[in-house]
Amino acid sequence: MKSKAMIIGVFLLLPIIAANAQVMFPIPAGNRAMYMNFGLDPAVITTIGYAQGFGVDFIKRDIMVSAELAMPVAKMDLRDYRLKIGVQTSIINYKGWDFSIPVHLILRGTKNWMHSATSFGADFTALFGYYGKWWFVNLEFGYDLAFITKMKATDRYKKYYYPDFKDGWYGSTSHFFTRGIRAGFRIRRTEITIRAGQPIIDWTAESSELMPPFYGILGVNYLF
């Protein structure tokens, strides 16, 4: 029941919370961008995405809506994927200094020798930084969680290792924090960006760390 209430809350809040789905300058209303990323997050991945700016009268701000698909590139398998959708706007902006709280809804999937899984989740990120005319830099503090995940063990895992594995929907299968930096610069309609940092499962846990213990992404955005 606790996880169910959390899920409902997130979906209801989503449209009114500022969000961002990618590393880039804010896109003004009416403009669009395609982007591509490559790096370690948490596997070696490539990402393609689309973003578009909208004007929203009742909050008197522009928002940016985006969608992106990421896939691991090592022996690419269509069953390993991460689909994110998000929106972005600025909460506080003063002379180039900016604070926003990005949110994504996330659909993730995987298939490996032990199981297949489809997972619904979200991430929330606090971004604080400076946007100049041609460059920007942000600090990020994020939280990523998988609300609910459908897991099914492979026949091999059940046959040789654990026949009583319980297939089904699992609640709260994953959560971790991120801390890192985002930066980029613009040349005409092209932006080059980086995002790097460290994922941490739980600062209070004695036994928990993610592998790899860092993430790093190089991105290219094209505005049109």
Place this chain on the structure above:
Amino acid sequence: MKLKKLWVLSIVAVFLTLAITSCDVLDPNEPGNLVPKTVDEGNPEHADHAVALNGSIFHVETYGNSTNPTIIFLHGGPGGDFRGHLRMKERYGGYSLQDEYYLVFWDQRGSGLSKRHNKDILTIDIYNEDLNQMIDKYSPGEPVILLGHSWGAMYATSYINTYPEKVKGAVISEAGALTGAIYEDILSEVFDFNLFAEWLNDWAWDQQILSPDDHVRMDYLAKLPAIESQPKYHEELKSDDPQPFWRYGAAASKYLQEDGQNSEGKFVFDFTTNLDQFTRKVLFMASGKNEAIGEDHQRMQMQLYPNAELAVIPDCGHDYWWTKTAEVVAAIHEYLDEIK
């Protein structure tokens, strides 16, 4: 208009989520869901094999006549279990180790179906004391024979180094490294750390769906790399007869290794400081195909014992206690006859 569409999509998403969550939602941390229950959690098939020792509860199975000399098996890992060693109790070519010996299989502290523990009591000193009490229980007043494979062979050496008088023979089967310095030398051979390796990316990708911040999830996830992360070991883990396991003890694996490291993460353990006191014959074993810790590596390590011989089992990899059990038992039988 487009913002209205976003609202509609969000509402649809809410209803979809409600539909999903109206199903029974399982707890990934619940014992028995992802990995078997341990004996202290009430594993129904192994409830009779729970043994309390040294402040923990171990999964132990014994075979043979308890009045015979005792053989204690030490499985690999750290973090593995003895399920993959159970073929060693069977009969091959008319002979079974049970004919002459009392066989004790046990899952080490925090591993397999034995009780889980946190970092503070997962150390090599406590492991040595676990084995000491296991020997006192199953072979009171009589030295035992240790049969250790992989990490188990390292563990056997650590114990012999500490309590040489309580061991009358040992099989050191494809030990990883008997000192931290040796381990540092071979580390790059042991694991395939290619950034584009499928096992590494599968493992990393899975952690955003199933994060290892609970014992059960850690244990389950820790087995994901096992199939492909050590290709130079040439194990037959993708075959139709892979070496099985019950549960990988992720905390035991992590903290036993950390106990052998210094503050910079360098392996500095040394299980050989007192080995010159152990003059009884030791049988080293190696698999013919292992490129990382096979014959050459074992020939080098056997020099650390005063009295050792080597048996190589051809045409097999590191899992040869499972895939070539008859040949392994024959070699051990011959060795045991020598030290009678």
